Amino acid sequence: MILSRLPAPRAIRRARLAVASVVLASAALLAPAGALAQGMSSDPTLAQTLFEEGRRLMEAKAYAEACPKLAESQRLRPGTGTLLNLALCNEALGKTATAWGQFKEALFASKKEGNAAREAFAQEHISALEPRLSKILLKAESTPGLLVRVDGHDIPAAALGTPIPIDPGAHEVEATASGYSVWSTTVQVGESADLKAIAVPKLQPAPPAQTAAAPPGPAAGGAGSAGLAGGSSARGGGGEGLRTAGFVIGGAGAAVLGVGAVFGILAAGQASDAEKDPALCPDKQCTSRGRKEIDAAETKALVSTIGFGVGVAAIGAGAILVLTSGRSGAEGASATSASAPGRVHARVVPLIGPEGGGVSVLGAF
Template structure:
C-alpha cells in the first residue's frame, strides 16, 4: 500500500513499546483484568512473530473482555498488517471516536496513537477498493447473487472490500447459472453488471405451410368435368355402334311392317341404345362446355396473388 509500510512499522513499534502502559477505560462494567491481560499478552507475542491471523482474533477477545482504547488501537494495527483493511479502518474510526470523548488530560496520553490513527484512517479511506454488483437494465429481477459464497443484494451500491480475488455467482430466475471472478487492487473501483442469459426458445413451432402445387379446387373441377366429357363421348360412341348393330338384326327379322320376336327385341334394344347414346353425347357436350368455361375464366396466378389497394376518402 502506498506509503503505509513505514507508517505501520512506526505504529507497531509504538504498540510494542507501550503495551504494558495502563490505558484509560471508558465507563462501564469490565471483565476480570487478568484474563484480558493474559489474552493481550498472548496476542502481542503472536504479533511480534508476524502471526497476524493468530494474533488479531485474540486481541479482539481481549478488547471484548476489557474495552480499553489501547487494545482497540492495537487490534486495528494488527488487522492492518494482516491485510484486513476494512476491519482496520472500522477500528481506527472507533478508536478515534473513543479518544474524542476523553478528558484533555486523558486524551494527551493518547496523542501519539491518535496521530497515527488519523493518518491510517485517511489512507485507508483512499486506498480500500470497492466493488459494485448490479443487474443490467432490462434484466429480469429475481435470482440469487453470491460473493465468495455469501448471498448479496445486486443493487449497484459500491461495497468496501479488502484487496484480493472475489467470485461472483449468479443464479438467474431463468437460464443457467454463471460465475465471474474479479481481482480488487488497492485504490480501485470495480463494477460488475449481471444479465439473464438468453434461453433457447422451446415453444412449439407451427407446422410448415404446405407447398402449393398450383392445383386449386376450381382447377380440379375443370379436370373433372373435362374427364366426364371424354368418358361420355366414349360411352355415346360405343352405344351408337351397338345401336347400329341392332339395326342389322331388325332388317334380318322384319319384313315390311311384320317382325318376328327377335326382330322386335332387336328393335327395342336398338332404340334404347340410341337414346342412351344420344344422352351420353348431350352429357359430354355439357361437361365439355362447363370444363371450358372453368378453364378460360380461372384467374391466373399473378391475378390471385396481386395485392389490392384500398383508398379511404
C-alpha cells in the first residue's frame, strides 16, 4: 500500500476560506434575504424531512408530489441514496430519460463509494431503461452564431446530429442567432423508443427595425439643430444600454458567487471526510485513493476561489456601469457638443489566473 503525507490542512483551509469569503460577501450584498437562503440551503434537518416525506408519498404512489420533495432534498444535501430514490420516482412518472441520467450518476457515485449493492441496483435499472429511451435528433442549417434550445436549455453545437435521450411528451425547440428571426416548433415525443428528427432551417435575416422620424427642429436652427437633437438621443440610448449591461453583469456575478459557494462547501467536506476516513488516510498518511480525494478537493477549492473573485468583481463592475449611466440629458448634450470623447466607453474583461480570477472594467468614464 502506497502512503503519502496528508496535505489536507492546506486544502481544507483553502476551501473553508473560500466558503467564508463567499458567505461574508453574500451577507454584505444580499442581506437579509441572502443570509436566510444561505442558512436554509445547508439545513440537514430540512433535507431529511423532505426525503422522508418524499418516500412516504412514493409509497402512496403520489409520484408527482414526491419527486419535487426528493429533488429539493438532494439539492440541499446530495447523497447517493436520495439520488436513487429520485431516479425511481422519475421512472415511475414516465420520465425515462431523466431517470436514466440519474441512475447513471448514482452508478458512478456508488462505484466511487465502493457500494456494490447500490451499484448493482443502479445498473439493473439502467439496463432496463436503455431500450425504452426516446430520443430527439437535431439537424441545423448553417447560420452564423446559431443557438438551438430545447425547452429553454441550450444544446451544444457538438450535440447536433446526435440522438439525445429525452423524456416523452411535448417539447419546444427554438433556434436563434443575432440579426436573424427566431424559429421554433413543438415536437411530441412518444413514450417508448421513439426517435424524432427535427430539421432546423437556415434562419432568415430579421426585418429592419422601424425607426421613428425625429421631429423637425425650429426653422432658425436648421440642420445644426436637428444634428444636436440626434446626438442627444443617441447619448440617452447609450446610458440605457450601459444601465442594462450593468444589471445583467451584476446578476451574472451573483449567480457565479453562488457557484463558488457550492464548490467551496463541497471542497471542505470532501477534504475533511478524506482526512477522517481511516481507509483513505490512516494516521494522517494518505493512500493513493486518499490522495485522489484530496486532489479533487483542492480542485473544487480553486474553482470556488475563482468563482468568488469573478462573482464579486462582476457585481462591482455592474454597479459601476449602472452609476455611470445616470448622467442627465443636458449633461450628455453638453459633453457631446464639447467633444466626442466625452462619451462613456466601457467593457468588462474576464481575468483568470492559476490561483484565482476576476473581471476588470476597461474604458473611460
